Amino acid sequence: MQNVYVLGTGMIKFGRYPTKTVPELGGEAAILALKDAGVGIKDVEMFACGNLYQSNAMVGQRILQQIGQTGIPVVNVSNACATGSTAFREAFLAIASGMYEVTMAVGVEQMGKAGLLGGGGGAGGDPAYATEGRLGSGLMPAVFGQAGIEHMRKYGTKMEHFAKISVKSHQHATKNPFSQYRNEVTLDDVLNARMISYPNTLYMCCPTGDGAAAAILVSENKLKQLAGGRKRPRVAAAILTSDPWTDRTASLPDVSTLTRRASKQAYAAAGLGPKDIALTELHDCFATAELVHYENLGLCGDGEAGAFIDSGGGKHPGLGGHDPVNVSGGLLSKGHPLGATGVANICEVVWHLTQDERAKDRQVPNAKAGQAHVIGLGSACTIHVLTI
């Protein structure tokens, strides 16, 4: 395996772009990343594109039709919410394997107002056999609600702990111009908001929206030629796991075991531990998810997530916190355009490691290593560790 570096990154503000197409959104992010890297599309040797809602429609090729049809190999990736991060990993592997020296990853999604509820359906298309709501709920809000309830059952975690995460993420988002929402909320706002699926209220659920993010990856050899003396982060770990068999996973997807296995592998590959990580972008599709991932990623011990939150854990050091998590505002505020999320998280980590302008109002001090974690329900988990 050869070393892989992130030479350039780009993303558009997450939000709603009803008049644009998916290839346009993806193309805009790609151009931003290429300019940031100081290269052109003709320098790119391989392209991995992550998109979910149009996964049967050659989104990667359609992006190249927008920005330059150079005839390079394109891989279209779909891996639930881990779609973008899996595309990034494909672009990483293409270089790590020694086959290519400059690759591009784009994650893009246009969700409109589809919402996280997704489709219904039933056997043979007859809605009479649709099970949703009749045999419990398999929808994201209920699945992640139950993950929070499981923590409550095991450790006596309180509703307020989940709510505090939402307050923190909204506070973080006020400093991020790329965030879909940039409003602060109080603990009372969160607790009194409309319940979606207990214990997650409206502000404890990520919004839906559109977005795109991109990264240009290079080999060490190309880094020397192209970086012009700029220090660029190395991809120290690029881990992907699927759901191993655990006792209840067939009825309730086990997002914790999946993440723990990925986390162990990521720290080992990077030769680092949780204390070496200056910032974590993790998959807070719901506030309950963020809480369980504090423990899954080793930011605190098992059963300690409540105390971690109460002590300022997860909060930006500039706000008096420690072990910052989702300083971008996270999925809860920044938004969660499914295919774009995993690449955008990596952009955020890169910007802190390189003291990029784009993170200037929320810069985490002395950031030498950061991690980006994504879960795709069904299930997939990616963790990327970047170091400088």
Place this chain on the structure above:
Amino acid sequence: MAEQAQAADSGPRPIVPFLKLQPKPHLMGSKCGNCGLVLLDTSRVACSRCGATEGFKPLALSDKGKVYVFSVVHQSFPGIKTPYITAIVDLPEGVSVRSNIIGIDAEDAQKNPKQLFDLPVEMITNVVAKDREGHDVVAFAFKPSKK
């Protein structure tokens, strides 16, 4: 004979294949002949845990279990009445099933979540829809067991 077949054909249908309505409603699993894992499926290619491809035996599952975790769903598809309780119910055979919980007030469950943990429950069935061919579609749910 022909009349009987027709009568059976116009009868109720289970919403999922692992719900059996005869002789009385019950859930049906498959037990791995190699590692003993019980899966909530009527047919299997291989075992999720050990990968064995042979020796699966059908296993009728208990209609009694215990609630592991739950959530209260307040937003769902059109036609689904909210709020309702969704839960993971552990059955004594070592398999878990996702189900609605009835007979407990959903708002009360949120106020006092502990009452549901390990709550003994039993299965009931109910007609939830009529399919395009006019068959009643039968689903299952769990309710608190009688003391």
